[in-house]
Amino acid sequence: MSTAGKNTGAHDHQPMTAGQWGELLFLSAIWSTSFFLMKIADGGLPPLTLVLCRAASAAVTLYIYLYVKKLSLPRDPAVWKQIALLALINNVLPFSLIFWSETIIPSGIAGVLNAAVPIFTVLLAHYYLHQPATPAKLSGAALGMAGVALLIGWHPVSAPGAVWAELAVVLASFCYAASSIYAKRFNYLPSAVTAASQLTMTTAMMIPISLIFDHPWNLHYPGWQPVASVLALGVFCTALAYLMYFRILKTAGSLNITLVTFLMPVGALILGVTFLHEEIHLSVLAGMGLIAAGLACIDGRLLRLLKKPKAAIQG
Numbered sequence: 001m002s003t004a005g006k007n008t009g010a011h012d013h014q015p016m017t018a019g020q021w022g023e024l025l026f027l028s029a030i031w032s033t034s035f036f037l038m039k040i041a042d043g044g045l046p047p048l049t050l051v052l053c054r055a056a057s058a059a060v061t062l063y064i065y066l067y068v069k070k071l072s073l074p075r076d077p078a079v080w081k082q083i084a085l086l087a088l089i090n091n092v093l094p095f096s097l098i099f100w101s102e103t104i105i106p107s108g109i110a111g112v113l114n115a116a117v118p119i120f121t122v123l124l125a126h127y128y129l130h131q132p133a134t135p136a137k138l139s140g141a142a143l144g145m146a147g148v149a150l151l152i153g154w155h156p157v158s159a160p161g162a163v164w165a166e167l168a169v170v171l172a173s174f175c176y177a178a179s180s181i182y183a184k185r186f187n188y189l190p191s192a193v194t195a196a197s198q199l200t201m202t203t204a205m206m207i208p209i210s211l212i213f214d215h216p217w218n219l220h221y222p223g224w225q226p227v228a229s230v231l232a233l234g235v236f237c238t239a240l241a242y243l244m245y246f247r248i249l250k251t252a253g254s255l256n257i258t259l260v261t262f263l264m265p266v267g268a269l270i271l272g273v274t275f276l277h278e279e280i281h282l283s284v285l286a287g288m289g290l291i292a293a294g295l296a297c298i299d300g301r302l303l304r305l306l307k308k309p310k311a312a313i314q315g
Contacts, residue, residue, distance in 0.1 A: 020252050027244045028260045032111065032267025034237040038099055039107040039276055041229040044222025046214040047099035050230055052206035055091060055199050057234025058242070062196035065243070071190055073197055080201070082185065083194075087201035090179035092209075094172035095202075101172075104165035106278040111268025113151060113169040115291045118258040118298050119144035120177035128181050140297030147290030150283060180258055183249055191246035199238065259295065 041050050066072065074080060102110055119141045126133040133141070152166045186194045210216055249257045265288050272278035 020248060020256070023244055023248055024252075024257070024260055027241060027248065028264050029267060030237055030241045030244075031260060032264040033271060034233060034241075035098075035102070035107040035111040035114075035264075035268040036271035036275065037229040037233050037237065038110075039102050039272070041226045041233065042099060042103050044226025045219065045230070046216075047103065048096060048206065048210045049214045049216050049219070050099050051092070051095040052203065052210045053230045054095065054233045054238055055202040055206055057231055058238035059196060059199040059203050061235050061239035062192060062199060062243075065192055065239075066196055069190075069192065071193055073193060073200065074189070080197070083197045084201050084205075086179060086183055086186070086194075087198045087205060089175045089182065090198060091202040092205050094175040094179075097168040097172040097175075101165035101168040104161050105169075106272055107276060108265075108269040108272035108278050108280065109151060109166065109284060110169050111272075112265040112284060112288045112291065113148060113166055114173050114176075114268075115261040115265050115288070115295065116144060116148050116170055116173040117176045117180075117261050118295055119148075119291075120174045121180055121258045122298055124177055124181050129184075136297050140294040142294070143297060144291045144294030147287040147292075147294065150290060151287035177258065180249065183246065184253075186246070187250045191243055191250065194246045195239070195242035199242070261295070265291070 038050070045053070074083070098110060098114070122133055122137045122141050125131040148170060152163060152170075183194070189197075245257065269278075269280060269284070269288075273280055
């Protein structure tokens with residue numbers, strides 16, 4: 001009997017091990033570079049074609065991994081229907097939205113706005129994983145949304161369509177949160193199989209979309225930097241990252257995996273300032289601070305650590 005429909009949030013209540021934290025920190029470092037690489041790639045190819053190239057290169061990389069490990073893709077059509085939905089909300093929509101947004105806004109701001117993922121995860125987990133939204137989590141969600149609102153409502157980006165571009169990143173964050181909940185139904189599959197399957201479906205979806213909207217046959221060679229960037233996105237920020245993502249999701253749970261966004265904004269801002277000469281303004285730091293405070297409330301570990309010394313003194 002297939003276990004594809006099973007969906008549990010048991011792991012989300014358990015503290016992560018040191019090894020899981022190490023994997024999470026490494027994953028955040030990989031994904032923080034994705035915003036920087038997307039900005040470079042956007043300078044040479046249109047967004048939808050970039051999504052196709054990213055997904056296809058990642059899929060090929062994972063096929064090699066599956067061959068070495070002697071693993072195969074699912075054969076059940078019912079499983080592929082579920083994978084199609086996962087590909088839509090975890091790749092097709094968020095990749096397209098963020099690639100497009102970075103044609104307008106700085107990569108650092110996109111990275112900060114993407115930190116809204118755990119905020120949406122808390123709300124979705126309340127309804128779909130039967131994890132009550134505690135006062136601390138609700139307070140964290142409110143702080144995080146205030147940070148998002150600050151970034152969208154008050155910052156120096158004056159490019160036409162900047163607000164829509166920022167809202168696109170927020171929508172992408174919602175997609176990532178939803179996918180972290182939905183992807184738990186694939187826990188019975190090896191992580192590499194889940195990753196390769198969703199990227200195969202993403203590639204299949206993006207081929208007609210790219211052909212219809214980008215007309216890639218009219219494109220000129222973009223230069224080595226965009227090509228190298230999109231290959232790095234595919235091999236490292238997608239194939240390798242998703243191997244780790246589904247592994248952590250399986251062992252640590254939906255809410256814990258979204259904590260990867262703790263460090264991603266910092267890395268995205270540093271890379272943007274250092275290599276792309278983007279500016280960090282006070283509103284960006286204030287917004288990031290509110291989002292970080294919200295994530296700390298949602299996670300709860302920092303608050304518990306702060307309470308321990310007081311408890312020790314009273315004892």
